[in-house]
Amino acid sequence: MGILEVQNVNKSFGGLKALQNVNLSIEEGTVHAIIGPNGAGKSTLLNCFVGKLIPDTGTVMFDGHSLLGRKPHEINQIGVSRVFQTPEIFSDLTVAENVLIPCFAKRDGAFTLNALSRVAGETDVREKAEQMLIDVSMQDKKDMVASSLSRGDKRRLEMAMCLSQDPKLLLLDEPTAGMARADTNNTIELLAQIQERRHITMAVIEHDMHVVFSLAQKISVLAQGTVIVEDLPENIKGHPKVQEAYLGVAT
Amino acid sequence: MNTLSKSDKMTFFIVAAISLLAPFILNPFPEGSAMAQFNAGYPDLMQRFAIFGILAIGFNILFGLTGYLSFGHAAFLGVGSYSAVWMFKLLSMNIIPGLILAVIIAGLFSLLIGFVSLRRSGIYFSILTLAFAQMSFSLAYSVLTPITNGETGLQLTLDDPRILDGANTTGNLPVTGLFGLEMRDTFSLDIGAWAFQFNIGYYVCAAFLLLSFYISIRIFRSPFGLMLRAIKTNQTRLNYTGLNSRPYTLAAFVISGMYAGLAGGLMASMDPLAGAERMQWTASGEIVLMTILGGTGTLLGPVLGAGFIKYFENIFSKINDTVLHTWFSFMPDGLENAIVWVLHFFVGKGWHLTLGLLFMMIVIFLPGGLMEGAERIIKRFRAKKGGDSDTTPDTATKPAE
Numbered sequence: 001m002g003i004l005e006v007q008n009v010n011k012s013f014g015g016l017k018a019l020q021n022v023n024l025s026i027e028e029g030t031v032h033a034i035i036g037p038n039g040a041g042k043s044t045l046l047n048c049f050v051g052k053l054i055p056d057t058g059t060v061m062f063d064g065h066s067l068l069g070r071k072p073h074e075i076n077q078i079g080v081s082r083v084f085q086t087p088e089i090f091s092d093l094t095v096a097e098n099v100l101i102p103c104f105a106k107r108d109g110a111f112t113l114n115a116l117s118r119v120a121g122e123t124d125v126r127e128k129a130e131q132m133l134i135d136v137s138m139q140d141k142k143d144m145v146a147s148s149l150s151r152g153d154k155r156r157l158e159m160a161m162c163l164s165q166d167p168k169l170l171l172l173d174e175p176t177a178g179m180a181r182a183d184t185n186n187t188i189e190l191l192a193q194i195q196e197r198r199h200i201t202m203a204v205i206e207h208d209m210h211v212v213f214s215l216a217q218k219i220s221v222l223a224q225g226t227v228i229v230e231d232l233p234e235n236i237k238g239h240p241k242v243q244e245a246y247l248g249v250a251t
Numbered sequence: 252m253n254t255l256s257k258s259d260k261m262t263f264f265i266v267a268a269i270s271l272l273a274p275f276i277l278n279p280f281p282e283g284s285a286m287a288q289f290n291a292g293y294p295d296l297m298q299r300f301a302i303f304g305i306l307a308i309g310f311n312i313l314f315g316l317t318g319y320l321s322f323g324h325a326a327f328l329g330v331g332s333y334s335a336v337w338m339f340k341l342l343s344m345n346i347i348p349g350l351i352l353a354v355i356i357a358g359l360f361s362l363l364i365g366f367v368s369l370r371r372s373g374i375y376f377s378i379l380t381l382a383f384a385q386m387s388f389s390l391a392y393s394v395l396t397p398i399t400n401g402e403t404g405l406q407l408t409l410d411d412p413r414i415l416d417g418a419n420t421t422g423n424l425p426v427t428g429l430f431g432l433e434m435r436d437t438f439s440l441d442i443g444a445w446a447f448q449f450n451i452g453y454y455v456c457a458a459f460l461l462l463s464f465y466i467s468i469r470i471f472r473s474p475f476g477l478m479l480r481a482i483k484t485n486q487t488r489l490n491y492t493g494l495n496s497r498p499y500t501l502a503a504f505v506i507s508g509m510y511a512g513l514a515g516g517l518m519a520s521m522d523p524l525a526g527a528e529r530m531q532w533t534a535s536g537e538i539v540l541m542t543i544l545g546g547t548g549t550l551l552g553p554v555l556g557a558g559f560i561k562y563f564e565n566i567f568s569k570i571n572d573t574v575l576h577t578w579f580s581f582m583p584d585g586l587e588n589a590i591v592w593v594l595h596f597f598v599g600k601g602w603h604l605t606l607g608l609l610f611m612m613i614v615i616f617l618p619g620g621l622m623e624g625a626e627r628i629i630k631r632f633r634a635k636k637g638g639d640s641d642t643t644p645d646t647a648t649k650p651a652e
Contacts, residue, residue, distance in 0.1 A: 050491065071490070071495075072490040072491050073489075073490045073491070073492075073493050073494055073495045076490075076491055076492060076493035077493040081491070082491050084491075088485060088487050088488040088491065089485065089488060090480075090481050090484040090485050090488060090489075091484055091485065092480070092483065092484040093477075093480060093481065093484060097477060097480075097481075100474075100477065101477060101478065101481050101489070101492060101494075102492045102493070104474050104477070104478070105492050105493040105494045106493070108474070109493075110493060110494055110495040110498075111494070111495050111498040111499060112474070112475070113475060113502055114473060114474050114475050115469065115470050115473050115475040115476070115502075115506075116469050116470075116473060117473055117474060118254065118469075118472050118473060119472060119473060119474055119476075119477055120256060120472065122474065125474075161488075161492065165492070165493065
């Protein structure tokens with residue numbers, strides 16, 4: 001039984017069947033990659049995990065809780081964090097404040113009216129945020145306004161924000177999209193480090209096969225809304241069904 | 252008192268000093284001189300500075316921090332005034348019960364309006380608040396006449412019960428007070444040609460202004476304030492960070508509604524009558540103007556903006572053609588008439604034109620409001636003086652949206 005169990009999930013938009021009978025199981029402590037050609041339904045599937053979309057039928061169970069019908073903030077509070085394709089950060093705030101917010105959310109829950117305590121006086125939260133910035137080596141940029149960061153740093157910051165909540169499951173939507181090779185390698189290294197140190201379960205959607213095969217311990221291939229293969233990385237590369245899905249070669 | 256950071260303490264003490272010395276600062280010109288009409292140090296206007304300062308500080312907690320632009324804040328001001336006047340009628344002329352009820356009722360009222368309006372954001376939120384405020388105005392004007400006394404406005408009468416005050420035997424309308432101190436009491440200090448007026452009502456308002464300002468600083472620096480600023484920049488990320496934005500925005504809305512209620516209560520305490528026009532949408536718009544003019548999202552900006560607008564409203568509107576003629580009487584007749592003809596569009600009844608032009612210039616050239624102007628001046632001053640002392644990262648204020 002995996003930490004995330006997806007069973008018979010269907011989702012259609014009008015006449016388009018985006019997901020058809022998707023079954024997926026993500027083992028705790030592993031990196032699970034979800035790959036597939038454009039339009040295969042990867043992002044739709046991810047949106048079903050975080051409460052942005054509700055599947056028409058089927059179940060999504062996380063750590064013993066059903067995720068269906070829960071709001072995004074509730075799903076986050078039970079331990080699912082998400083990194084977006086284009087970094088979603090608090091652009092007008094400083095890097096330090098960006099990391100403080102998830103630290104407060106982790107400690108205080110979805111809403112606390114702590115209007116008369118001081119951010120400057122919350123030593124435990126501040127230390128945690130500081131440590132997180134050191135972990136992603138951004139401590140020297142902590143006073144910068146987030147919007148002035150480079151794209152790679154924005155991604156790094158978003159990752160730091162997600163990690164500072166100690167999530168049980170980290171969802172990454174194309175974490176290296178639009179990155180230069182050097183930045184991609186940095187990201188791979190960062191993710192590998194996180195995986196090694198914290199054993200966080202990760203689900204990665206990715207187009208870059210270099211990233212997929214460097215990180216993933218298991219790969220699911222999605223094509224036209226269904227999982228066509230779920231296997232270990234070494235078995236995926238030469239799999240005829242995968243080649244068909246990507247290249248359209250007739251068998 | 253380790254609750255404020257060093258620079259915040261500075262800001263607070265500067266505001267405190269200015270409020271305390273306002274009767275001097277606002278009266279720079281000797282009595283009877285040609286410039287005397289630019290003096291703003293009379294009780295009525297000083298009270299208004301403080302009251303609208305409170306209103307703008309409260310509005311800034313909502314608009315400046317969360318970015319939710321409410322066009323209905325005058326409704327809470329009006330509700331506060333009505334509540335306070337009812338307390339003066341029923342219970343006592345002491346302003347404390349009146350103010351307490353004003354804050355509570357405005358809080359409840361904003362809870363109701365906020366609960367409905369905050370289901371939408373952006374322009375739809377603004378429209379919803381505007382609709383609610385106009386609805387309140389119309390109701391106060393018509394159907395709710397038993398409570399609001401309709402067009403005439405709610406006033407004190409001789410036969411009001413005033414349970415705590417005992418029978419009124421003087422035959423005059425009683426005046427508002429604070430444990431025996433009468434709000435209208437003014438002590439006048441004449442030094443040479445100057446006349447400085449120290450009014451009890453003003454100092455009561457100033458005390459509440461300082462309290463409001465202190466609470467606002469605390470909110471700005473709290474985790475709660477941080478979340479409100481986060482809502483302004485990226486609500487999606489906030490939701491995916493496990494935070495529920497609705498209660499945060501609602502809390503900010505209610506807090507700023509209570510500030511408006513306090514301002515309304517104080518307004519009634521200074522002059523115990525309440526009319527429906529206080530709730531009209533132009534009044535709501537004025538609050539928005541004050542905040543943007545002063546600097547949205549800054550601590551001091553709203554107070555400055557409130558002072559600026561109230562000064563214009565009261566001083567510029569008093570300059571009429573006769574005054575202009577006396578100013579330019581040294582010129583040849585034709586030229587004098589021409590200049591007065593041009594200027595009279597900008598003063599007196601035309602003061603709105605001056606204010607409008609100034610507002611346009613500030614929004615175009617100083618999108619961060621008066622505070623940005625002050626910041627730039629300080630920066631330039633420092634650059635001239637020390638040169639490399641300015642190493643702080645560039646956190647220039649963002650344009651108001």
